[in-house]
Amino acid sequence: MSISTWGWLVLAFPLAGSLLIALLYRVLSAKAAGWIGTLAIALAFACSVGALLGLLDRPADQREIASTLYDYAGAAGIPFDLGILVDPLSVFMALVVTGVSALIHLYSVAYMGSDRGYRRFFSFLNFFVFSMLLLVLAGNYVLLIVGWAFVGFASYALISFWYRRRTATDAGMKAFVINVIGDIGLVFAAILLIKELGVTDYGAVFELAPEAFTANEWTVVAICLLLIVGAIAKSAQAPLHTWLADAMEGPTPVSALIHAATMVTAGVYLIARSYPLFDLAPTAADVAAFIGLFTLLMAATIALVVTDLKRIIAFSTMSQIGYMIVGVSIGAYSAGLFHLMTHAFFKALLFMAAGSIIAAMAAIQDIDRMRGFRRAMPFTCGALIVGALALAGFPGTSGFFSKDEILAFAATRGGMYWIFAVGGYIGAILTAFYSFRIVFRVVYGEPCEEAKELEGGHLAHAEPVNPATGEVEDTDVGFPGPDHHIAEREWPMKVAMAVLAFGALFGGLIQIPGVTHVLESFLEPVFEASPIAATVHVSTTDAYIGMAVGGLCSLLGIGAAFYLYMVAPGSTLRLRDRFRRLHDFLFNRWYFDELLNALAYRPVIACGRFASGTFERVVVDGIVRGAGDGVGGLGTVVRTAQSGFVRFYALLVVAGLAGLGLYFLLAAS
Amino acid sequence: MEQVAFFAGAIGALGGAIAVIALRNPFYSVLALVVHLFSLAGLFLLLHAEFVAAAQVVVYAGAVMVLYVFVAAYVGGVEEPLWDAIPGQRILAPLIGAALFIELSIAVLGSGLKSLGDEGEVIPAGFGSPEAVGRLLLERFLIPFEAASLLLLIAAVGAVVLAARRPAPVDRGGAA
Amino acid sequence: MGTTWYLVLSALLFAIGAGGVLVRRSPLVILLCLELMLNSANLALLAFGRNLGNADAQVFAMIVMVVAACEVVVGLGLIVAMYRRRIPLDVDEARELRG
Numbered sequence: 001m002s003i004s005t006w007g008w009l010v011l012a013f014p015l016a017g018s019l020l021i022a023l024l025y026r027v028l029s030a031k032a033a034g035w036i037g038t039l040a041i042a043l044a045f046a047c048s049v050g051a052l053l054g055l056l057d058r059p060a061d062q063r064e065i066a067s068t069l070y071d072y073a074g075a076a077g078i079p080f081d082l083g084i085l086v087d088p089l090s091v092f093m094a095l096v097v098t099g100v101s102a103l104i105h106l107y108s109v110a111y112m113g114s115d116r117g118y119r120r121f122f123s124f125l126n127f128f129v130f131s132m133l134l135l136v137l138a139g140n141y142v143l144l145i146v147g148w149a150f151v152g153f154a155s156y157a158l159i160s161f162w163y164r165r166r167t168a169t170d171a172g173m174k175a176f177v178i179n180v181i182g183d184i185g186l187v188f189a190a191i192l193l194i195k196e197l198g199v200t201d202y203g204a205v206f207e208l209a210p211e212a213f214t215a216n217e218w219t220v221v222a223i224c225l226l227l228i229v230g231a232i233a234k235s236a237q238a239p240l241h242t243w244l245a246d247a248m249e250g251p252t253p254v255s256a257l258i259h260a261a262t263m264v265t266a267g268v269y270l271i272a273r274s275y276p277l278f279d280l281a282p283t284a285a286d287v288a289a290f291i292g293l294f295t296l297l298m299a300a301t302i303a304l305v306v307t308d309l310k311r312i313i314a315f316s317t318m319s320q321i322g323y324m325i326v327g328v329s330i331g332a333y334s335a336g337l338f339h340l341m342t343h344a345f346f347k348a349l350l351f352m353a354a355g356s357i358i359a360a361m362a363a364i365q366d367i368d369r370m371r372g373f374r375r376a377m378p379f380t381c382g383a384l385i386v387g388a389l390a391l392a393g394f395p396g397t398s399g400f401f402s403k404d405e406i407l408a409f410a411a412t413r414g415g416m417y418w419i420f421a422v423g424g425y426i427g428a429i430l431t432a433f434y435s436f437r438i439v440f441r442v443v444y445g446e447p448c449e450e451a452k453e454l455e456g457g458h459l460a461h462a463e464p465v466n467p468a469t470g471e472v473e474d475t476d477v478g479f480p481g482p483d484h485h486i487a488e489r490e491w492p493m494k495v496a497m498a499v500l501a502f503g504a505l506f507g508g509l510i511q512i513p514g515v516t517h518v519l520e521s522f523l524e525p526v527f528e529a530s531p532i533a534a535t536v537h538v539s540t541t542d543a544y545i546g547m548a549v550g551g552l553c554s555l556l557g558i559g560a561a562f563y564l565y566m567v568a569p570g571s572t573l574r575l576r577d578r579f580r581r582l583h584d585f586l587f588n589r590w591y592f593d594e595l596l597n598a599l600a601y602r603p604v605i606a607c608g609r610f611a612s613g614t615f616e617r618v619v620v621d622g623i624v625r626g627a628g629d630g631v632g633g634l635g636t637v638v639r640t641a642q643s644g645f646v647r648f649y650a651l652l653v654v655a656g657l658a659g660l661g662l663y664f665l666l667a668a669s
Numbered sequence: 670m671e672q673v674a675f676f677a678g679a680i681g682a683l684g685g686a687i688a689v690i691a692l693r694n695p696f697y698s699v700l701a702l703v704v705h706l707f708s709l710a711g712l713f714l715l716l717h718a719e720f721v722a723a724a725q726v727v728v729y730a731g732a733v734m735v736l737y738v739f740v741a742a743y744v745g746g747v748e749e750p751l752w753d754a755i756p757g758q759r760i761l762a763p764l765i766g767a768a769l770f771i772e773l774s775i776a777v778l779g780s781g782l783k784s785l786g787d788e789g790e791v792i793p794a795g796f797g798s799p800e801a802v803g804r805l806l807l808e809r810f811l812i813p814f815e816a817a818s819l820l821l822l823i824a825a826v827g828a829v830v831l832a833a834r835r836p837a838p839v840d841r842g843g844a845a
Numbered sequence: 846m847g848t849t850w851y852l853v854l855s856a857l858l859f860a861i862g863a864g865g866v867l868v869r870r871s872p873l874v875i876l877l878c879l880e881l882m883l884n885s886a887n888l889a890l891l892a893f894g895r896n897l898g899n900a901d902a903q904v905f906a907m908i909v910m911v912v913a914a915c916e917v918v919v920g921l922g923l924i925v926a927m928y929r930r931r932i933p934l935d936v937d938e939a940r941e942l943r944g
Contacts (some may be wrong), residue, residue: 766863
């Protein structure tokens with residue numbers, strides 16, 4: 001089978017799955033829908049592997065296959081076609097996406113078991129995977145935007161999955177609005193590209209760009225900045241990051257898939273794919289890198305104090321994506337993408353474990369209430385520990401290799417880029433701290449009520465409430481189902497978590513500096529035109545020094561957490577009281593929500609109020625009613641001629657006759 | 670001689686006309702119109718339209734006016750009140766009538782009719798005789814003749830329909 | 846007497862008739878004034894016919910008389926019907942066209 005066929009099949013299976021589940025809604029049983037969805041993604045993964053094998057068969061310089069289904073060039077007036085590009089980068093992304101998605105689908109089969117909206121969930125989830133694959137496989141910017149928009153919709157649909165929950169629908173809208181801002185940036189970038197170069201196809205753009213633009217010319221910088229707007233909105237980087245924390249209102253598998261492993265990495269993919277443009281606009285690349293650095297540090301500090309388990313992991317995602325953005329912006333393309341892959345593994349694993357724990361806690365998400373699950377849920381706690389180790393970059397885990405590769409590159413590039421290395425290592429310490437904050441809280445210590453219940457073999461139950469506001473709900477459609485599923489009792493959840501744990505632990509082995517460089521050599525043909533990749537080579541010694549520093553940072557962080565939580569419990573409370581202002585600043589997420597509120601939301605609402613209250617009422621209504629009143633007034637004037645008296649009408653007739661006669665007399669004389 | 674006849678007829682016609690519009694009692698107005706019609710018949714005679722004059726007297730002043738007299742007697746003479754509901758009608762109407770007359774006079778007395786020649790053609794003998802009119806009616810103007818009789822039929826049917834007694838209208842007490 | 850005299854007389858009678866229609870309120874009298882106007886038209890017709898030596902005018906005048914008779918019949922029928930239904934015989938009372 002040709003590679004392009006594999007490529008199209010990768011797209012076709014999830015779409016077919018989504019449509020099938022949606023159309024056969026009434027006929028399918030819930031479980032059948034779940035397995036169909038999972039099967040569709042598994043088949044897509046198989047086709048991605050097929051595409052990979054096909055690519056590997058070819059020599060390294062011939063691994064770019066574009067395939068077009070339909071060319072819209074004449075019809076729509078914009079130069080684009082329905083075409084995909086199968087090259088190492090897109091196949092890599094497709095593998096990551098389909099692989100992790102398949103496991104998450106498997107997890108959801110059990111986790112979402114008693115939810116009344118089960119089939120809708122899987123239809124949307126399949127649709128999401130289709131959109132994400134469309135995004136990564138697209139061969140031109142316009143189709144990328146189509147996939148981008150679809151992904152935004154899927155995210156909205158899944159965040160608001162429990163649609164009767166007010167907080168969930170608000171979060172969905174927030175996510176969608178902020179994503180649309182990113183979409184606007186992307187669309188403008190595409191418009192500029194069409195205006196300047198006349199093409200949107202990747203191959204054509206990257207060929208024409210170096211000739212059309214000189215370095216740092218304002219057009220190409222503008223294009224790249226607009227692409228960055230799109231990237232930071234989708235990947236939840238500052239300042240367009242506020243939606244990600246609220247997006248945790250969605251079910252845990254959604255958080256795992258969309259808001260950890262795949263959708264939020266779309267921005268990283270975009271920057272990596274557009275690297276020729278960013279090479280021409282170093283200013284923009286630097287802007288992106290600094291945004292990544294800022295977000296990295298900001299999110300890490302917030303994750304230190306937030307108490308909702310899923311939100312800690314969400315801010316952790318934000319922080320790690322900051323690393324990836326830094327990576328692809330400073331030229332460490334394969335390193336950034338390697339971190340994307342490992343992050344997908346361990347973050348999805350962390351979310352899955354969190355889902356299991358929250359289920360055990362009867363839907364309570366506050367980690368201050370969680371304690372000592374190590375005897376009640378050994379498997380889940382093991383998975384949690386593995387994920388936390390990978391996240392913290394513990395030596396030997398996948399996160400260790402990927403994170404340190406980026407930072408070593410930054411150090412090697414030298415000059416200004418040292419700041420990224422330094423910032424990255426500080427971030428690593430914070431990351432290690434908060435990951436083990438979770439572990440020491442949840443796994444160790446005196447078991448809490450729910451844990452004791454579970455040790456006794458009974459899963460805790462509670463009145464269904466909204467975890468954020470505490471208002472009482474029911475378990476009908478639109479709200480979470482009545483049952484909670486933990487990994488120890490459901491084999492799909494166990495299998496999925498086990499595979500991811502394996503990947504999180506051993507995934508780093510494909511890129512041990514100086515020993516293996518599977519990913520780097522696979523992606524090399526894509527990035528070979530980059531001048532940075534040509535000039536900056538991280539020597540093995542530097543890499544190992546970097547890894548040593550990184551390992552040290554992670555151990556520091558773990559040690560600090562160990563001390564504060566295990567050795568001297570209660571010291572965190574004392575720290576909080578001493579640094580009350582700082583704590584509140586961090587707890588309120590650096591007041592970014594309030595800032596965006598004041599900067600964007602309030603002025604828009606004020607404009608809206610002005611428009612509807614004053615402008616609409618006075619100007620528009622005035623014109624409309626004024627026109628009506630004017631005509632009515634004219635009518636009232638004319639109405640006096642309609643007195644109803646027949647003699648008056650006769651008078652008018654005779655007067656008209658006299659007038660006519662007068663006219664003819666005058667005309668004749 | 671002809672001038673005397675003309676002026677007699679003219680005065681009679683004018684007097685009758687003014688009386689029609691001026692007299693308060695409708696019955697008197699009807700009678701005034703009869704006088705007017707007779708005067709006009711005289712004028713027709715002067716215009717060599719003997720048959721038409723005879724028809725005027727027999728049909729118009731005779732039959733039609735008798736109809737008017739019947740209805741005026743049946744309906745009764747209701748004295749019209751002096752006050753006019755339409756403001757300005759009493760002033761504007763004569764004015765406009767006068768304007769109309771002046772315009773027509775200007776048209777008649779103006780140069781347009783000079784070409785006519787005041788005295789007119791030489792009239793052949795038997796110009797307005799019944800024979801001439803009859804011949805015209807039945808030869809050249811047959812269709813108008815038949816159409817006129819159809820019109821009379823329709824009018825007669827209409828009169829019957831209007832005069833038919835209907836059951837007493839139910840008083841619904843609504844707006845009129 | 847020249848044709849002109851007849852025509853002027855006819856115009857005068859027509860104007861008087863028009864004025865009468867506009868001024869009077871009883872439908873009966875208004876019909877009478879309409880008769881005035883029709884007859885003045887007849888006079889004008891016959892004057893022209895005499896002038897041109899064409900007897901078609903007389904036929905025309907006959908037909909006008911026929912039409913006048915029909916109109917009188919229907920008009921009087923209306924008046925009688927109105928009287929029978931106790932509708933006041935005053936054209937100013939018929940004001941349904943008031944807008």
